[in-house]
Amino acid sequence: MTQPGQSRLLRLADELLIQIAQHVTSNRDLCSLAVTCSRLQGFAEPVLYSSILVRNGNRALKLFTAILRRSSRALFVRKIHIRYKSDGDDGIEILNLALLHLLKLKELLIEAPCCNDTPSQRADFQSQGKIDYAAYFDFASSMTIHPQPHVQIPLESLVLHSHNTRGPDRQAFDMGKNAVIFLHPTLRNLTISCFDIGENIKSYISASKNSTVLRSLIFDECNITTDGLAAILSVPKALERLTIGERLFHQSRHEPLGRYPARFLKALALQERSLTYVKHIGGHTGLSHQSTQLSLATFSNIKNMKLATDSILTKILKETAPPWSPTIPPNLQLCLLLPSYDFNFDYQDDVWYTPMMSIIEWLGIVSNLDIVVDLNGRNSKDHVIQGLWKGKDGPRRLKHILRLLASPSPEQARLNKRRLRISVVRWTGFIPPYMYGEQLPEEELVFDSDAYVPELQESLEGSEVSEALEGDDDDDLVDLA
Structure with a gap:
């Protein structure tokens, strides 16, 4: 890299150059700034690499190559969104290595272009995810002692829509050992979509009750059993926001949570002291519910509920109100019905x-x-x-x-x-x-x-x-x- 003569830009103090780089919105302009000289490179690259969008395998390969050429670039990455298309997945597997280098990552989104159900029912299903999530989540959640004790990847937000790398039929959709992500010690916001979440996750997370700082949990178009939900809700210390989106748009052999109202409510009660927001949609049972003899009155901190009219929680909430029960949740300010x-x-x-x-x-x-x-x-x-x-x-x-x-x-x-x-x-x-x-x-x-x-x-x-x-x-x- 050539070193140009002194210019007005280079005469500016470091603090001003940092502000200039942070206000540049074009990646192309940041690249031009980075190749100008080594000093400007030091200000441009932290901004250039702070937020990464991967739309295809070629982009993933370029990212990994850039990290290998200058290892400090990996430490600049705070956010990476992986949203590759079905015709651009060649080479996306390199992210299994690249992600391990992003030791300062805060926000991760993984979105695979897989159809949610129909292909999995055919023998030629080729749309499994190409990233080994379980291995990555296990690494990201582990602790290291050098230079001082800390988690390997300090994730705070994760959005995951994809499928496993292996497994025939619905095994490609099984949460299974991917559930180790629920144990991550710094994760505060988690969204999971299009996974089957059953009781088999208990063996991965049951030993860590009330141990994480998770605040917001969203399930979107998921099949969830009451045992699986209970296992997950036993892990956070104080979960505040919970969205349970059961399958609405795809065929499913799973029984919805509403078929087991007592077990469903028992699972929710694991976080009854901290929950302030609950949303439940999908999982239509096709049954006209009789009296559940259940109550939400003990959920004393709930302020907002957003419920489908056919949600079993809607039925329970009605029965929680007078004259069936002394009170609804005392702090309930808003009820959103769909x-x-x-x-x-x-x-x-x-x-x-x-x-x-x-x-x-x-x-x-x-x-x-x-x-x-x-x-x-x-x-x-x-x-x-x-x-x-x-x-x-x-x-x-x-x-x-x-x-x-x-x-x-x-x-x-x-x-x-x-x-x-x-x-x-x-x-x-x-x-x-x-x-x-x-x-x-x-x-x-x-x-x-x-x-x-x-x-x-x-x-x-x-x-x-x-x-x-x-x-x-x-x-x-x-x-x-």
Whole structure:
């Protein structure tokens, strides 16, 4: 590398050159800066290598070669996203070696282009993952004593969507020994998608109860058994956020968690003192649940819950409320419900009977209620509000909802204010887990009682709805206020 004569840039103090390099957003410009001279290289390369995107095997080979040429580059890497395409996986295996050199890595995302189910049912399944996760996770979680005791890879965030390197049929999707990642001592945020998580993971993690600092755990499109979930939830010291996304879009022979409500709740109870957010979708049982005689009242720190209407936790939460149980979780501030996406808003009669009654029921249980409607590629947001108040009993139920939302006095508003929000989700043509470049679903608010209730009440005057409400008797509607 040539050493140019003194320039104004090189006369700047090191602190200023560091700031300049950090404000350069183009990798091409950083490369140009790095090859200018050895001094500027020392400022440019830490920024250039701090965040890496690998889209194909050729990129992986270049990264490994660069690390071999200058070992200090590996220590600059703080974030690496591995998102290779199906036609660019040749050479991606080199990452099995490259990842071992990234001793300062904080954030890791691995996304393999594997179809989640169909190919695995054929004998010619060739889409297994090309990275040996179990070996890497075992290394990353291990401790070293030089120069002082510390974990080999100080990971804080991991997103993993892929499959095992070996195994026929569904073995390619088995979490198995990959479960050692749950033991990582510095990992705080973990997302796992498209894996089968069964009781066989217990042998890898059962000896390390309440030992990790994991704060947020997300399962996306996973098959999970109650034993597998219990084994995982026994490991963190104080898990705060938990998302359980069971399979929604792919065939599965696994029984959903909702078939075993007592065991499911027992597993969740392992973190009942620390959980502040719980989400559960998928895993439809196809059964109409009878009384579970279970309660969420002991989950004293939960502030937010986001549940599918057919989630067994929705059933349990209803039974936790009075008069079935003394109290719901005392700190519960918001309950987000996701109604089934197969409601047809074009029906004129009682298709919204269940959602309308559900709104009335839930407004008697929680003070803040969000209804999220998945349009599933059909209809528009206008159909939601129009369809919501349709049906022969729609006006009466609307009146009851408005009464529940009304605040007769400022003092009552302060103590018992209720809020209802309704949103729609527009389908973008993709299903979870959402891969690189795929458009995420868009959520749009279409009704907020704080903004629209006075306006809606005013619009009812003189309308057909207003006439329908005149002389209406609400005796058949249970007052949940």
